[in-house]
Amino acid sequence: MLCKLKRSAKSSVIMLIAGIVLAAFGLLKQFTLPETAHVMSRLMGMFFGLGSAFVGISAIHLIQLKISSPEKLKWRQIEEKDERNIQITRIAYTIASISASIMFAGLVFLFTAMGSIKESYICLVALLIQSSIFLISYGYYKKKM
Amino acid sequence: MKNNLEEIRKERGIRQEDLARELEVSRQTISSLEKGRYNPSIQLAFKIAKFFNMSIEEIFIYEEE
Numbered sequence A: 001m002l003c004k005l006k007r008s009a010k011s012s013v014i015m016l017i018a019g020i021v022l023a024a025f026g027l028l029k030q031f032t033l034p035e036t037a038h039v040m041s042r043l044m045g046m047f048f049g050l051g052s053a054f055v056g057i058s059a060i061h062l063i064q065l066k067i068s069s070p071e072k073l074k075w076r077q078i079e080e081k082d083e084r085n086i087q088i089t090r091i092a093y094t095i096a097s098i099s100a101s102i103m104f105a106g107l108v109f110l111f112t113a114m115g116s117i118k119e120s121y122i123c124l125v126a127l128l129i130q131s132s133i134f135l136i137s138y139g140y141y142k143k144k145m
Numbered sequence B: 001m002k003n004n005l006e007e008i009r010k011e012r013g014i015r016q017e018d019l020a021r022e023l024e025v026s027r028q029t030i031s032s033l034e035k036g037r038y039n040p041s042i043q044l045a046f047k048i049a050k051f052f053n054m055s056i057e058e059i060f061i062y063e064e065e
Helices: A009-032 A038-067 A070-081 A083-114 A117-144 B005-011 B016-023 B027-035 B042-052
Strands: none
Touching (some): A083 A117
């Protein structure tokens, strides 16, 4: 189940490597870009930011795994597998998903009203993708359960 | 759904934390179960019943809404 995904040391190492690669790519590419390439420069900044975030999150997790006592680690594992926590996470995800749908629909109207047709279509596509994912998942689990 | 979990646990002199450890759930889950704020899955209900060597019906009281 999606909400049961736990972060292992292996996944954190993969995330750390991906973060370093992304951040390094963003930073190194930034230096080779001409001064006029503002859009690419911003994009490389985003790569660097995302990579740094990956590095930070995974490094904190790895340090926690290293310094935590076995007792603490056991409790953390229990907390991750706890059925009430999983249910709470699912409820929170559902609320977030409904809110996102409402927000996307609102943005479609807002961008149309502002005359930003391209942005309006981007939001509409995002809304359609989200709805499609819902329908596919619904159909899949309806057959499975 | 009501339950007698708190009374049974206290009768046996078990702390919430120890019960949680045995059942492999968080202490908050035990607390929520005892307060009737959370209904357990059938698996957890069986685990609890097995731990106390009782039937599910002796611990959990089904109430029609």
